[in-house]
Amino acid sequence: xxxxxxxxxxxxxxxxxxxxxxxxxxxxxxxxxxxxxxxxxxxxxxxxxxxxxxxxxxxxxxxxxxxxxxxxxxxxxxxxxxxxxxxxxxxxxxxxxxxxxxxxxxxxxxxxxxxxxxxxxxxxxxxxxxxxxxxxxxxxxxxxxxxxxxxxxxxxxxxxxxxxxxxxxxxxxxxxxxxxxxxxxxxxxxxxxxxxxxxxxxxxxxxxxxxxxxxxxxxxxxxxxxxxxxxxxxxxxxxxxxxxxxxxxxxxxxxxxxxxxxxxxxxxxxxxxxxxxxxxxxxxxxxxxxxxxxxxxxxxxxxxxxxxxxxxxxxxxxxxxxxxxxxxxxxxxxxxxxxxxxxxx
Numbered sequence: 001x002x003x004x005x006x007x008x009x010x011x012x013x014x015x016x017x018x019x020x021x022x023x024x025x026x027x028x029x030x031x032x033x034x035x036x037x038x039x040x041x042x043x044x045x046x047x048x049x050x051x052x053x054x055x056x057x058x059x060x061x062x063x064x065x066x067x068x069x070x071x072x073x074x075x076x077x078x079x080x081x082x083x084x085x086x087x088x089x090x091x092x093x094x095x096x097x098x099x100x101x102x103x104x105x106x107x108x109x110x111x112x113x114x115x116x117x118x119x120x121x122x123x124x125x126x127x128x129x130x131x132x133x134x135x136x137x138x139x140x141x142x143x144x145x146x147x148x149x150x151x152x153x154x155x156x157x158x159x160x161x162x163x164x165x166x167x168x169x170x171x172x173x174x175x176x177x178x179x180x181x182x183x184x185x186x187x188x189x190x191x192x193x194x195x196x197x198x199x200x201x202x203x204x205x206x207x208x209x210x211x212x213x214x215x216x217x218x219x220x221x222x223x224x225x226x227x228x229x230x231x232x233x234x235x236x237x238x239x240x241x242x243x244x245x246x247x248x249x250x251x252x253x254x255x256x257x258x259x260x261x262x263x264x265x266x267x268x269x270x271x272x273x274x275x276x277x278x279x280x281x282x283x284x285x286x287x288x289x290x291x292x293x294x295x296x297x298x299x300x301x302x303x304x305x306x307x308x309x310x311x312x313x314x315x316x317x318x319x320x321x322x323x324x325x326x327x328x329x330x331x332x333x334x335x336x337x338x339x340x341x342x343x344x345x
Contacts, residue, residue: 036072071111074176078314095140143170181305184262199245273310
């Protein structure tokens with residue numbers, strides 16, 4: 001097990017450090033201090049390695065588009081209707097940054113910070129620990145918190161992202177994720193990808209993609225991924241994805257929440273989570289001329305990456321039975337997402 005560090009570049013006046021974790025199988029991940037970005041998940045492939053994530057070589061390129069590519073998202077992932085909620089019987093106004101709603105923690109969310117970090121190592125795993133004290137003045141959410149994001153790679157080729165927060169003198173909200181985008185293939189599209197999701201329903205949403213509180217059965221729809229289904233064919237039928245799946249009893253021994261595989265190469269990612277939602281989003285054309293580093297100079301195209309964001313269901317603070325995302329004052333909340341790499345058996 002190895003850990004490597006280097007100063008990658010500078011962004012917005014910050015020195016950005018890249019931390020690379022390597023296991024005994026030659027699998028490695030790289031993370032950046034800026035945005036606690038997950039830059040690479042590289043696996044052996046032929047004489048070289050294949051990065052399973054959409055990735056950029058330079059930090060500035062992650063911020064030259066609106067797609068949140070592989071950034072840490074918080075305090076709250078997804079949308080909060082009208083940027084409002086009720087805590088302890090009082091109405092709270094949150095920062096509004098999309099159609100009058102709060103999206104992905106607002107304009108000063110987790111992805112905008114350069115995080116402090118430490119590393120750790122033991123016989124079978126290596127970790128990078130990002131930490132930041134975030135005040136209500138910094139991001140507009142109530143209460144000050146100490147947020148921690150830990151990326152761990154083990155010798156079973158599994159990446160675990162652990163999120164935790166310690167609350168301060170006020171109740172707050174906490175529902176983070178990583179906005180990871182996968183492309184497991186050697187193509188520039190998702191045509192050879194198949195996906196299975198442990199879900200029978202998605203959330204109904206309004207014209208601004210805010211949940212109405214009702215769920216829709218996936219049966220006989222393009223969103224029926226209860227068994228493996230071709231991603232590109234389903235995306236074409238659905239006119240793209242930006243959907244929240246209600247996960248069947250996460251962490252209850254019912255199996256992983258999702259499995260994504262590339263039928264051509266046999267590469268496969270199995271996703272587990274302790275929360276009840278999985279948001280799926282396929283990338284449109286980027287609003288920039290930058291290139292993905294893994295594509296050796298070829299331009300990004302619509303549908304090149306698939307985002308799979310494990311989280312508590314969006315707008316849970318305003319919807320009964322969607323889940324509890326309140327971080328009690330002086331309390332702690334922790335969540336875990338796991339991504340295991342292997343080959344199709």
